[in-house]
Amino acid sequence: MGNRSTFGSKFGAITAIAGSAVGLGNIWKFPYVAGENGGAAFLIIYTVITLLISIPVLLAEFTIGRRGQSNAFRSFVNVAPHKGWAAIGILELLGAMFILSFYCVIAGWSLEYIWQSAEGGFAHMTQAQMDSQFNDFVASGWRPILWMIIFLILNAGVLCLGVSKGIERCSKFMIPALFSILVMLAGVNLWQPGFAEGAAFILEPDWSAVTGQTIIKALGQSFFSLSIGMAAMITYGSYIQRQESLVSVSVIVSLATVLMAVLAGLAIFPSVFTYHVPVTSGPDLVFKTLPPLFAELPGGYVISILFFVLLFFAALTTSLSIMESLVAFFTEELRIARAYALMIGFGLILICSTFCALSQMPDSPVMIGNLSLFDWTDSFSSNYILPIAGLGCVILVGWFVPKTVVEHELTSSGRYPLWVFKFVLFMMRFVCPVVILFMFINGIIH
Ligand code: PHE
DSSP: OTTOOOOSSHHHHHHHHHHHHSSHIIIIIHHHHHHHTTTHHHHHHHHHHIIIIIHHHHHHHHHHHHHHTSOTTHHHHHHSSSGGGHHHHHHHHHHHHHHHHHHHHHHHHHHHHHHHHHTTTTTTOOHHHHHHHHHHHHHTSHHHHHHHHHHHHHHHHHHTTOIIIIIIHHHHHHHHHHHHHHHHHHHHHTTSTTHHHHHHHHHSOOGGGOOHHHHHHHHHHHHHHTTTTSSHHHHHHTTSOTTSOHHHHHHHHHHHHHHHHHHHHHHHHHHHHHTTOOOOOHHHIIIIIHHHHHHHSTTHHHHHHHHHHHHHHHHHHHHHHHHHHHHHHHHHHHTOOHHHHHHHHHHHHHHHHHHHHHTTSTTOSOEETTEEHHHHHHHHIIIIIHHHHHHHHHHIIIIISOHHHHHHHHTTTTTSOHHHHHHHHHIIIIIHHHHHHHHHHHHHHO
8 A cells, every 4th residue: 555656746636637627528518508507607606516515525535535545446445434335436437437438439539530630621611511521420430439449549558657657747748738729729719700709608697597407507517527426536536645735636626627618618609609600519519510610710720630639638638537547446456467457447448438439320229228328328427326426425424434534634634724624524414415416316307
């Protein structure tokens, strides 16, 4: 246990954790959800909910990881009074596997689009041509799989260098680069005729659009953005050094997710409003709507490439955290060398992602109910695993882990203020469980 890896510096820890948090969810979903749900009103609600609810849940995961000093399964065994709690760890690892399976496919698409932009592929294309080009690409089957494999190899390449030399070094470069690209893209958009409308879409508060569902959406988005419930934050928590403040790391990373999402909105929506195309989110926005619009901007060729590089950086730093959770689990539980654990993780995700990619082909048999495997892994992990695991973590840390232990972790042995610990513990005990349960039931009903 003594020679377990850690992140080398606070900046390194923050970039790696922010790397996990800032992902596809921030770029293609958050700005849209914000725009549809009251713009700045949503951003305010999101920030308040994140500070009051999500951060205590994140802190529960960090506490389990840093105290447990092991992978997402073993950390539960180490901190919980009863071994049964480790079932939550298994659930989180299962969530990690599901989420990575479809994440790698999308990350592969971003590589294909970097390639296509470099070939100048999107200039003068109509929306209809773009639609059919994307559909053909996905339906080809082998091409998305090829890019997915390349993405997995890149992942493995970083992970085989280890936590500090691999993940941390990569994040220290990619997160600032991602931020700079976003600032630049938002800057270029300042000259677009639709800038004011695009900016107003996410920055003008419209309280009349806020309903009970807005709050549920903000919660779901916030949990997903902070990578809660999928083993990643327990694993990364175990790499945070003893003296670092878990609370300040959580607050900084949370605010970074909001900032990145707002910048993504400013980079994306001015074009959408300038050309009066329908506002969309998810894969449609990024892979169908945007490419021909970006190609029209001054410097469109470079902008298209940069945008997909940005998407790739966001996906890679996120997938590293998920894959690392699996690798740490295999290394420590099977007591094998990291290289072998990496091979197992690679093989496992290769199989799952291949099925996910195939499930997107027309008339694919890889369906669960009426959802393709691709959509199912996404919705099952976000709607079921995430809330159940999140609930388990706050209850465990709030009620069953000795209070002195939690205090020790949240104040980093007395280095940081006690009132913050008291407040967080109160939220973990009384508020978070009720809110998460409510969100879970609401999610099932709707
Ligand atoms: N936070 C990531 C995103 O916004 C998604 C994620 C969820 C990553 C769970 C890891 C674990 O895209």
